[in-house]
Amino acid sequence: MGAKNKTAITPTREEDYAQWYQEIIKASDMAENSPVRGCMVMKPWGYAIWENIMNQMDAEFKKTGVKNAYFPLFIPLSYLEKEAEHVEGFAKECAVVTHHKLEKGPDGKLVPAGELAEPLIVRPTSETIIGESMSRWTSSYRDLPILLNQWANVVRWEMRTRMFLRTSEFLWQEGHTAHATREEAVKRTLQMLDLYANFVQDRLAMPVIKGRKSESERFPGADDTTCIEAMMQDRRALQAGTSHFLGQNFAKGSDIRFQNEDGQEQFAWTTSWGTSTRMIGGMIMVHSDDDGLVVPPRIAPAHVVILPIVKKDQDNSQVLESADALKAALNEKMYHGRAVEVEIDDRDIGGARGWDWVKKGIPVRVELGPRDVAADTVFVARRDREAGQKESVDRETFINTITDTLDQIQQVLFDRALAFQKENTFHVDTWQAFEEIYKDAKGAHNGAFVYAHWCGSRDCEERIKKELSVTIRCIPFDSSKEAGKCICCDKPSEQRVLFAKAY
């Protein structure tokens, strides 16, 4: 394993990017497919990352006045009827509960019994039921704004699933707000997008591009869908969060009305915004390498693993005590509001032990042998560096600089991801060059981020999607007005938009 040309993960990103992703999850022990088709088991190492995301993001929500609530898992079928009325060829992939009991059938096998008068749907979102509640809760301008969020599981039946990226059940948060004025709702939409962007950049160390979706990619019923897009290591884009300005559309559909200060009845202005465990899939694909997972320190399940060098038939007590003391000293340091979390792995299994932790992506590994104890040193490796690159550090210095070290690693990961994104982002002005980038794109070289002019027509958007599987990821907020010609039809364009292949 120590040999320079071998990697801990097979296949490598270059060899088979999709398979590499699956192997990373397996090797790091984050999650596994469950016996229930399309659902995953999030094991402690994977779930702890979600817990850290939840805790930290939730604190940010609350700073903006958002309160959490919890709505039922089930949605009455009738709530979806209205939606179906408007949609030709309506078919919704969702889990349908039709019975409320199991009984033994004639052959002794279990059969569903107690048929429900009205089937229930396992929530694909809680949107409709939150709308119904807001409608009941709102009568005067004094009841507004309502700023709600829910952390929950949702289900959307999926035929082809990939852990963290697309599963039938997934964990997410959905925020829903109702306001008395358009301005306030627009402001909230952008406030939450900024919150997401800052969160994903600062905590997951994933650089993102903020922008709005083209009309065809907008959330149904939204006046404006804003999003953040991150580049994965295969050069594809992953949408890491969305924030929608719903105008009065949703309020009209859900009958959310209020009397304004002048006594006139009006519909509220609403927003919704969401992120999910998909962010973890993004985090994996932005930072991990051919030796395994790489987790940014700020959301890592643990920050440091201590690997005491223990030998069979030998008194290891001094080393083990020294390891415990080191753990205790590190635990006293606070890293962004959380104690520095330390694992001790004292298994006597040779080199596989260190590699296990490389594969799990823990930010810092510390080897501690009798000679280190005697010399008051520790032997330190960082996950942002080559696995073999280790250095002896004075023990006190290590303890006193641990939070700086973690912040450095966090920064290195972000800078590296940003550099990668920039290296793989191009301004393109001809169809030939555009086609060149995408036509043979696959595996770990699956295109690029391309800023190109677009005339605004759905036809051009469709053609590009059909011919090259490339979509407009967003109309970036930081893209200044600039006259040009549509990459597809040569008609005049006012602004470049961001193209990429997407997850």
Place this chain on the structure above:
Amino acid sequence: MGAKNKTAITPTREEDYAQWYQEIIKASDMAENSPVRGCMVMKPWGYAIWENIMNQMDAEFKKTGVKNAYFPLFIPLSYLEKEAEHVEGFAKECAVVTHHKLEKGPDGKLVPAGELAEPLIVRPTSETIIGESMSRWTSSYRDLPILLNQWANVVRWEMRTRMFLRTSEFLWQEGHTAHATREEAVKRTLQMLDLYANFVQDRLAMPVIKGRKSESERFPGADDTTCIEAMMQDRRALQAGTSHFLGQNFAKGSDIRFQNEDGQEQFAWTTSWGTSTRMIGGMIMVHSDDDGLVVPPRIAPAHVVILPIVKKDQDNSQVLESADALKAALNEKMYHGRAVEVEIDDRDIGGARGWDWVKKGIPVRVELGPRDVAADTVFVARRDREAGQKESVDRETFINTITDTLDQIQQVLFDRALAFQKENTFHVDTWQAFEEIYKDAKGAHNGAFVYAHWCGSRDCEERIKKELSVTIRCIPFDSSKEAGKCICCDKPSEQRVLFAKAY
């Protein structure tokens, strides 16, 4: 509302205890029934209590080495077949998913489509699927112990529901551990029971009695079921948490085997333990009064409400600024690891405002008018005292003693509940006296806690249950051996057990 003989809640506990409970929930704005039969909406004030419980209990779990994981919402039907094999007249009340799609039917209405080959059950617990996972994860003694917990929603179809106490969907945590030795599993069972008891007493201020269930009340498959029982204000018992020692039964059912240090294959020893949103129902019924909810400070959504005295057509800026400054000063104080949380309610709605906060059970209310600002005082009321009992306090003193004040309130609530429990607990030695306590019991005077002798026979237990609706809540751990005669049959008994009517 200020009149001495009126209460903020109608009916009072004495008038109609069951209805009083519903009114408390409504008046405090904690939760409401949802349009989905048997499911509730937890509104921000109610859900924040659950969040505080989760955060604080989770930290206690983690101190004992427990890690969180997440298992699928759905359970394959076949997982329940084995259970059904053993149970005569098996019928399980649960939500059964039979289809994965909705389509428009011929009449335009939505109909379930895409029938599943095997129906899925919405988890009533994740026990079976966690067992299946533990079986795959365990091969050597080195893999043990496995110490898992899950925070999740579960569904058990209920015909008669009461918010927080019994709903079809509810939120809970379930812990599952697997060990190499019996001793370790027994120790873990009691460790978690102690954790629950301490948690419920220290955070929810609910005194509990620890003990084990009689054989007939044991969890199916458990060798030992331990529990904590609390007294509600109607003198009935509510089980606030359980911890089960499952012996090797569960490991045999789920095939959780491991090789011990000598290379022999053995079944693991397992435990499971759980608490739920039911605790909140208990908290309501232990502390609340005829003026509304009372929330112990340590789990309160907010600790202090500031009520600035504002007047129309007047410059209120000085008072409002002073309120903001007071809030900021209080926010800097830490109360058991959480900043003191403060609400400001500046609505100009007269006396109803103060009563709203009494009904919500916030621990401390502070009125702040121009004269208070001028005199550097605040006008303070505590929820553990009469609503009208208010005192003027020096502002700096109030700020500097806020955490002491909150701890005092916490202690008052616990002491009051303990005194109530003791006043309503009796040692009873004759059937006549026993019957007297329970036979006309109802409403707010629904029996008592009775320590009485029991011969250990299921017949006596059944007779008492049938005739008086009274059950053995537990065989208390603190009940010393004492010779006596069974309350029911006069046969010899070695120990008193705890009887009560129960939720």
